[in-house]
Amino acid sequence: MAIYHFDASVISRSKGRSATAASAYRAAERVVDRRTGEVHDYTRKHGVEHTEILAPEHAPDWARDRSALWNAVEQIERRKDAQVSREVRVALPSELTAEQNRDLVRGFVQAQFVSRGMVADIALHAPGREGDQRNHHAHIMLTTREIGPEGFGAKNRDWNAKEVLVDWRSSWAEHVNQTLERCNVHERVDHRTLEAQREEALERASVAERNGDERVHVAEMARAVELDRPPLPDVGARGWSMMRRGIATPASDRWQEVREIGLQVREVAREFQTQAREWLERTLDRVQERAAALGLARAPETALERLQAARASRGAMDAPQTALERLQAARAVRGQDRGVEVARNVESAGHALTQQDRERERMLEQERAVERQRAAERKGPSHER
Structure with missing residues (x-):
């Protein structure tokens, strides 16, 4: 599935970094830093699928040459702690071809950066040999100064505004979704937090339930389950570099753990949706059969009619949203790990769509009561101390 990722950072001398070294590494090229005399040779680096430089039409020709561009940046900056470049890293949809991803990045960079007067150095990277093979991504190095026909001018501080960064994040999601739709x-991707997306899914599920649209209701509830997971933590450039070399760090270990939780939750959410759909199909088939057996003039046609007929013929039935409520209640009582508990309980939620689950519900309620009693007993002595 398409994954949203947008990260912006600054390349600064205060951290021992340079624009020439960064550009050489990302493009897998050889760049000589004329200011320091250092040679940055990454021509043996693998995985770089495409590179190009986009600049405003009025920019001088040398701005489209990687070595000349970043050497000019290094020479114009005098401070020891100068910010020499801004970098944006984005995840590319694995569902798109290499050409489609190139066009996607070009369109976004032209609209959001070049049109503002920046020069953008683009490098599209393939997934690492050891990691997720869907992890296609792009590095976009940006100049911090506006460029004119005569070269670089003053730094544009407006580009540092939080509102601009927020606009870039939402714009990337729009560009990705427009490209996915066109292809x-x-x-689809979403730049908002997981919590905000989950609340929206629950609201849509509620609206669908009121309208009697069980298919949309099931789909939105499954999406809410999938979004009920922790976000991936930030590892940092140094952490990613160590991960690629096979060196584990606390940050990388945590990232791997959260990523595994996310994969488990997605898998369980898909199973949940599949079982819920099967339950719905079986229910509707029985309604049609019952209507035919009773000799009704017509079988229920709309989703609301079918749902009402099913409930009337079979009595009150557990709908998919009840499964999620059980999941949340069980997690709150047991107080176990958030992601793992989602996986375990949603798996049970899928099976909870049958009549036999009523007995399980009764047993779960007994378990809740026992857990509450134990919690109360544990809590009492702590207040006395």
Whole structure:
């Protein structure tokens, strides 16, 4: 599935970094830093699928040459702690072809950066040999000064505003989704927090339930389950470098743990949706059969009619949202790890869509009561101390 990732950072001398070294590494090229005399040779680096430089039309020709561009940046900056470049890293949809991803990045960079007067150095990277093979991504190095026909001018402090960064983040999501739609790919990305997306899914599920649209209701509830997971933590450039070399760090270990939780939750959410759909299909088939057996003039047609007929013929039934409520209640009582508990309980939620689950519900309620009693007993002595 398409994954949203947008990260912006600054390349600064205060951290021992340079624009020439960064550009050489990302483009897998050889760049000589004329200011320091250092040679940055990464021509043996693998995984760089495409590189190019985009600049405003009025920019001088040398601005489109990687070595000349970043050497000019280094020479114009005098401070020891100068910020020599801004870098944006974005995840590319694995559902798109290499050409489609190139066009996607070009359009976004032209609209958001070049049109503002920046020069953008783009490098599209393939997934690492050891990591997730869907991890196609792009590095976009940006100049911090506006460029004119005569070269670089003053730094534009407006580009540091939080509102601009927020606009870049939402704009990337829009560009990705427009490209996915144009390429007939069903997947979409969202730049908002997981919590905000989950609340929206629950609201849509509630609206669908009120309208009697059980299919949309099931789909949105499954999406809410999938979003009920912790976000991936930030590892940092140094952490990523160590991970690629096979060196574990606390940050990388945590990232791997959270990523595994996310994969488990997605898998369980898909299973949940599949079982819920099967339950719905079986229910509707029985309604049609019952209508035919009773000799009704017509079988229920709309989703609301079918749902009402099913409930009337079979009595009150557990709908998919009840499964999620059980999941949340069980997690709150047991107080176990958030992601793992989601996986375990949603798996049970899928099976909870049958009549036999009523007995399980009764047993779960007994378990809750026992846990509450134990919690109360544990809590009492702590207040006395």
